[in-house]
Amino acid sequence: xxxxxxxxxxxxxxxxxxxxxxxxxxxxxxxxxxxxxxxxxxxxxxxxxxxxxxxxxxxxxxxxxxxxxxxxxxxxxxxxxxxxxxxxxxxxxxxxxxxxxxxxxxxxxxxxxxxxxxxxxxxxxxxxxxxxxxxxxxxxxxxxxxxxxxxxxxxxxxxxxxxxxxxxxxxxxxxxxxxxxxxxxxxxxxxxxxxxxxxxxxxxxxxxxxxxxxxxxxxxxxxxxxxxxxxxxxxxxxxxxxxxxxxxxxxxxxxxxxxxxxxxxxxxxxxxxxxxxxxxxxxxxx
Numbered sequence: 601x602x603x604x605x606x607x608x609x610x611x612x613x614x615x616x617x618x619x620x621x622x623x624x625x626x627x628x629x630x631x632x633x634x635x636x637x638x639x640x641x642x643x644x645x646x647x648x649x650x651x652x653x654x655x656x657x658x659x660x661x662x663x664x665x666x667x668x669x670x671x672x673x674x675x676x677x678x679x680x681x682x683x684x685x686x687x688x689x690x691x692x693x694x695x696x697x698x699x700x701x702x703x704x705x706x707x708x709x710x711x712x713x714x715x716x717x718x719x720x721x722x723x724x725x726x727x728x729x730x731x732x733x734x735x736x737x738x739x740x741x742x743x744x745x746x747x748x749x750x751x752x753x754x755x756x757x758x759x760x761x762x763x764x765x766x767x768x769x770x771x772x773x774x775x776x777x778x779x780x781x782x783x784x785x786x787x788x789x790x791x792x793x794x795x796x797x798x799x800x801x802x803x804x805x806x807x808x809x810x811x812x813x814x815x816x817x818x819x820x821x822x823x824x825x826x827x828x829x830x831x832x833x834x835x836x837x838x839x840x841x842x843x844x845x846x847x848x849x850x851x852x853x854x855x856x857x858x859x860x861x862x863x864x865x866x867x868x869x870x871x872x873x874x875x876x877x878x879x880x881x882x883x884x885x886x
Contacts (some may be wrong), residue, residue, distance in 0.1 A: 603691060603719035605855040631789075648740065656672075658671070664874050669875070670871075671712075681742055683744055692706075693718075696725065700724060704844070704851055706718070707719070712751065720851060736818065755864060772813050775869075789817065789870075794882040797880070798834070807852040821857075832859075833861050
């Protein structure tokens with residue numbers, strides 16, 4: 601059995617000694633880029649390797665040309681996976697301490713390279729620790745393996761496709777940031793506030809219950825059916841601030857049983873605003 605969306609702490613604990621399973625700690629803070637690795641070194645799930653969002657789950661930023669978290673090349677990321685001891689037969693479990701926001705980036709990137717056996721730890725490290733499960737300090741490595749990428753370019757849309765869609769309205773667009781950033785009340789880490797015209801607000805935080813875990817599948821299904829309306833999931837495009845939190849919505853959509861065809865605009869808002877000629881909307885309306 602492969603885990604492809606979420607996994608419980610109990611199911612992960614039962615497989616910690618399985619050499620065909622790899623656990624990856626994706627803790628990160630956008631405003632303190634050293635904090636995730638420091639947390640990992642202080643204590644992590646036994647056997648886990650560490651993935652740095654900026655250094656390993658992103659490619660180089662080109663000022664004025666890319667958003668804050670562009671993708672590495674498929675070949676670069678495949679080499680990184682190999683260094684982490686992940687091959688095409690490995691079950692990967694990603695976790696963080698932010699309800700899956702950063703782990704979701706790794707989840708999507710593995711899918712992007714054709715690897716479906718990847719799941720995010722529901723409840724994250726906080727649930728693991730609250731249940732008294734083990735953590736260990738220091739850095740860990742797995743024996744290197746060879747990962748062969750099978751890219752799926754159809755999983756993402758370009759900025760040119762986004763621009764065309766703003767005009768045509770062919771695909772529904774959803775903004776995963778919180779409502780204040782969607783409206784343009786605040787800009788967050790970006791120099792310009794607002795959203796892409798035509799996009800609907802779909803804050804990823806509404807996927808979660810008060811315990812920090814994903815809502816039950818039936819509740820997620822109701823949420824996304826209401827958002828999609830008459831549209832099919834494969835006709836939907838999700839974006840966020842810089843291509844990280846949008847993946848949370850894609851996990852929820854799939855966990856809800858609505859399929860996996862929704863696409864990602866990885867550059868997201870931070871890429872959109874690199875060209876001042878691109879239109880911007882503010883307020884509640886789309």
